[in-house]
Amino acid sequence: GLKYPSFNSSYFEKKAKIWQKKYSRRRHLAKFLVLQNKNKRVLCPRSLESFANWQKAQKSKAKCQAKAANQRREYLHKLTTHLVKQYDVIAIEDLKTKNLQKNHHLA
Known part of the structure; x- marks a missing residue:
């Protein structure tokens, strides 16, 4: 009957959303400018990799997403190690929620 709270990594998830x-x-702007250069037949058109702001945003987004994922993984690791140390036997039940929805007596 003991319930553990779900993990809340809202800070880094919000940051990741903003960077996304x-x-x-x-x-989008970089792609637009690349197409514009292509259509104008510029002598040395820019490639998508030459836009530094886009690359910075990509790296920052990846960092925030990785931090949120690492925090979630660490929380689950701490919780599972705590459970393993505290209890002798752990049973896991694999419920199919679709079947529970069909049979209202089980739901």
Whole structure:
């Protein structure tokens, strides 16, 4: 009957969401400028990799997403090691929620 709270990594998830928006905007602008250079037949057109702001946003987004994932993984690791140390026998039940929805007596 003991319930453990779910992990809340809201800070880094919010940061990742913000950087995802910035990344998308900057990528769209970079693609637009690459196409513009291509259509104008510029002598040395820029490639998508030459846009530094887009690359910075990509790296920042990846860092925030990795930090959030690492925090979630660490929380689960701490919780499972605590459970293993505290209890002798652990049983895991694999429930199919689709079957529970069909049979209302089990739900």
